Amino acid sequence: MSINGKAYIAGAWEHPTRKAVDKSLAELHADVAKGALDDAGLSSDDVDGYFCAGDAPGLGPINMVDYLGLNPTFVDSTDTGGSSYVVHVEHAAQAIAEGRCRVALITLAARPAAEGMATGTAPRVYNQQQPDVQFEFPFAPVITNMYAMAAMRHMHEFGTTSEQLAWIRVAASTHAQYNEHAVRREVVTVEDVVNSPMITTPLHRLDCCVISDGGGALVVVHPDVAKELKRPLVKIKGVASAVKGQDAGQTDLTYTAAKFSGPRAFEEAGVKPADIKYASIYDSFTVTVLLQLEDLGFCEKGKGGRFVQDGNLISGQGKLPFNTDGGGLCNNHPANRGGMTKVIEAVRQLRGEAHEKVQVPNCDLALAHGTGGSIGTRHCSSTLIMERE
């Protein structure tokens, strides 16, 4: 069953904190729940669907449902890392289309900065029951060097340069200067990026996203509910998810699962990449953006470097304005899971509520794309296309 037009995003709210030393994890979830419900003009009594992922404390959705005082008829705690919240929008739209709930609340929150987590370079503690771990963990894979290997291969096959990757950071920083909550508001140049310290070849410090606390929430509702509210109508037109791994040892790091999720989302929405006025693209690293832009069809495979250079992603300047909040690279990457903030900024753009310096004129069609896990090994991509009615 197509979900095109079967659900709307009525509430979207991003926590303003970036270092939550004074908040508990559960409290952050409550803050964003209240923020998104207020944004929609709804209350917690209206919520009959609740969605969360592995950042939420407790057993799946159970502890948060109890803590937040909800009485849902539908719950889901699918965890696909940073893409979870885009997947949740997909599942919420399906549940609403089937009549299983009418007001779905999705929350994300975490405090990695307050906890002093070295997200990018510290080996994580793995469960050795996970079948790949014994064949990978001894070699010290961390988040940064996994994405770096994808960048290295892209450079080798397609001639992509560090300077081209740097343009992605330049665009994000150009947008972030207008976001009062952004972790990094300074505008940087290509030279600044390529001269920043090397983390793991070929990725520099400024190729990497920020580590920040906070979170966000979304309220997905039945069309009848959306039309009773006083908010601009943001309709879900298409959404799809896909998982890509190592293909039994035929690992190919030149593409992501967006190659599979993107076309299906576009097909459901009945639109083409060229129709998209604004795109929120997962930006854990500059190279993440490059690969996904190619896989989603905004340019040919291998041409991403040329596509992003010379400011093509800068609002008011380029053909495809992206991550106008500053993205994960400059603004916020709560829980090290960027899918939520991707959807929130796309909703702001569709409502005409982005900062005036970065608002895309007549923004009536937007895409939000999340990736979770690691493009260096195995990950889930989820693509969401929304329309302003």
Next chain:
Amino acid sequence: MAENNIRTIASPEPNTETEKFWEGARQGKLIIQKCNDTGKHYWYPRARSPFTLTDDVSWVEAKGTGTIYTFSVMKRAKINYCIAYVELDEGVRMMTNIVDTDYDQIKIGDKVKVVFKDSENGIPVPMFTPV
């Protein structure tokens, strides 16, 4: 200059599904698996073929040679190291480290051969060095 400092290598935890692989490693052999339904090699080791889910699979000794598919040299660790995917001559790509060489000279496509390095608890793990 080859990098002399050796980082501590975290140990794998073999289980009944994978103990043959690690037994091979103890004998200095890189053994991989082949699906007898399709005749294709696969990586990483597992009891059922990822092609058909058959449990009719064989262990075969790999030549231990291959080429670097991609790599990255970590510059922010206490002891720098090079992570890589190596494509074995049998056609599968496996995650590994490139060792006993000058990291600044490593290139994609370089020919490499397996060397086993002891992990923390003594189990040797397969790494690669330029031929």
